[in-house]
Amino acid sequence: MKAGTPAGAVGAMCGAHAQVMSAAELSVALRLEGATRSTVREALWGTRELVKTHGPRGTVHLLPAADLPMWVSALSELPLVGPSFPAHVRMTGEQTEKVVEAIAGAVRERELTIDELGEAVVAATGPWAGDLVMPAFQTMWPRWRQAMAVAAHRGAFVYGPARGRKVTYTAPPPGTLPGPALGAKELLRRYLLAYGPATPEDFAQWLWVPKAWAARLFASADLEEVRFAGRPAWVVAGDTETPGEPPRGVRLLPYFDAYLVAGRPRELLYPGAAAGRALNGGQAGNHAVLLVDGEVAGVWHQRRSGRRVHVTVEPLRPLTAARSRELDDQVARIGEILEARPELTIGPVTTGPHA
Template structure:
């Protein structure tokens, strides 16, 4: 039996949250099995929390050089991954994305030959062409007038492997999402789900089958785990559920200290499990995970203890922290010290107001 405390320390260790590590950004993103990129700054904040000496330019260069690509992947959400990991994950989530498109845009694209629509999108994005989602939708609506342009643009994102090239997805760059063909990545149609499971366990294990499904959104993983069972270590958690892990993986001591960490919205350890109690209580989860949103959080002793946000006023920036449980005076000092470092990273030239504690 593996305790919840050990499971907590395990995910912190594998996600480089017990201590910052020194790694090139592409290696770090692969080790973490991708970074959520719903908003452009999220991957930067995630790496700042994990790497020593991390600078904004290092990640931007990797995105501009196409060593890292941004696309809709796990759970049908935007992620930043390496090119090899795009080749691994995109075929694995293809069925999930097709279902998501059908559920959201199926009625709005009635009467459209989807194969013909995808072929037309490939033509429009051939030879390195880049179109925003609205531009692509309008161009497709000229050929398929029975559907609204917005539904056509979104449908392409779900049915055809596309990436969102720089400057989209780089620090502080917002605006319409550009589409470019992903043909150059070499992503095929064959899904290697066994390798996906092994990579998931390396980044997040030990974990249950339901955990892997919650992280990826991919169905049919029970059969994959059963096929891999002879090559995996199998334990149980405090509730008696089977936990799978790589046989060579080590588990940290439950007593290893966990420093304060500021995590961005949608950070992976909060979303990588069906049972999220290794990271936060159910009561805390109800405040952090509201609808489809997941707040930016503060880890204290390894678990979610607060939420955070930034406030701008008259050229100054303030960090606002909302506690979710009682913190000791030493915890408060540690949060304020790490918060000051966060402000130095995010807004090095702005005036910093004192950290504000919300009720």
Template sequence: MLKVTWKQVAAWRVGRQHLARRAPAGSMLAVASRLCGLHAQVMSSAELTVWARVEGLERHAVQHALWKERTLIKTWAMRGTLHLLPADELSLWQAALSTSRRYLKPALWLKYFGVTIEELDRLTEAVGDALDGRLLTREELVDEVGRAMGSRACGAKIAESSWGTILKPAAFSGRLCFGPSVGQRVRFTRPDSWLAAVDHAPRQPISPHTATADVARRYLAAYGPATYHDLARWWSGGGISTAKQWIASLGEEVCPIEVEGVQAWMLASDTRELRDASTIRSVRLLPGFDQYVVAASHHTRYLLPGDLRPRVFRPQGWISPVLLVNGFMQGTWRHECKGSRVEIAIESFVKLPAWVRRAAKQEAERLASFLGGGLRLHWKS
């Protein structure tokens, strides 16, 4: 069995995730695909996730891809969180998500939302019918669903679900995605009609078994080596039985390896590259909720100095922006646009060598330029 260190794992992951050398200009969709989508609970973080990895990214490239070209789709996906997914891969993700299409167990729907499974399924179908070829605000969707179900109370369940939980089964089954907002009001649409309007050819249906195997394969290709728990936490935040099935479905494509005494799984085709991985000097300013950090949440004791996890993984699920040095979390940072200035404050966890401070300043200058302002940089330690 191959045995590797976390230093090797970090070197391999930053390479796979375009954090050692950035992807060339025009690679935004390829990077989104490599990362298994872009985490978009905070839209600006999704944009900076791409900025950190792609050369020459234009300021509004993500917005343009979402609402003009429609090459990215915003929807609820892994862990029930918002993601931006490449439109030409949507059928893959929907097929995988359909394996948990109701999102929660029946008893939880009844206990917390007051709906039976039968009512939930009817509501989900009504949502899809209402959104076909249309863009509706949440309020408009409430009215349409209430009318279709002959019950304003059923439609009102959508309004009562402030975090959108009751709409997630519609997203998981391909009946709902996000459209462009009107002011501060979110709008929804149906992905198949939304994409058909710009001549996106419909993809052939993918079986759930094929889709989940491919999702596991993609996850390991970007975030491996991984344990069953790692995959389960990334996909659903829950138990490991599904993760075991998905990895088992890959057969000889995967093999066990040992990372400093812990057994994990890796694509067999990547083991040589992992074994030979060596550190390439790299300093990156990763935004909040960056996928590199999210995927490492179970391994922070190896990638974060001392007992500093609470500085990155904060209460209520918030994840801080991170100063990443050679794949290790060496600090946090924040930024604020003030007129023509972009103020960036970096707080290091350890004493940083001069080359890291120089590289971090270059990253800060690059970010200020991307945001359209002059840099004012502050260091804290």
């Protein structure tokens, strides 16, 4: 992957959270000079240098297509954790394997909507897979859908281009099966290069795995212990050089930006009042944030109206004249990425998290 490309940026981020696709487009384009949302869309649906699939924490992410074998290898190694459904909802290990195999077979020939995929899975496995027993968004989903994240982690499917308003699923790029040298250790190495120094607890939280499993992985990898923020932490062996100067500048980061989700310790990233304003029950990413010198210093919100985008920024403390000019530049960049004319308001953000 080349530096300065969407795939290069997403690889350096260890994936871009894409539950809200517009936020993912903004996250990636902000890291590339001159890029817009169209740049990211072309990389995903045109050149296919990016893929959309389930990544860390089982959530939807953009990943570099070239890295998919590593991700499939690493995610396939993870211990299964997640929602604990009642016994009458859960699938057995054998049933899960059948569903994963059915999904892979169904998308091999063409892109399918969720309903079309469901019909194919039930036809291949049996009526039990279609039982409407899984609570989801004020409705009930068929039993087989609880295996979607597992199937994605095994490389059975990736997301395809939308068919109208409907999501589609398709086969992953050729060569997705993992190589023998890839796996969780390689993912840990890349995570630490991006977000280290870090602890097993940090990594477990980011990947949504048991802390004990993460601790064993750290112990087996080629790492180096350092002191960071008054605590022992780890980096890739030899990766101990630190920047000579602390981060400077003003940035506007969207929902679930990788820096917000992976950045720890939280008390350094969200100092003082920032924790109460920009974290949601301790969870990062539900608010788009204003960064000043690498720390959360406020929240912001954008609202699209035709060719305009209205940006409201709520700083937690007054900005200096120099910082205000930097904010103006950042808002202009947001407008460029969104291909809209930006209008800035400094004032309270009244929308709730993830709005």
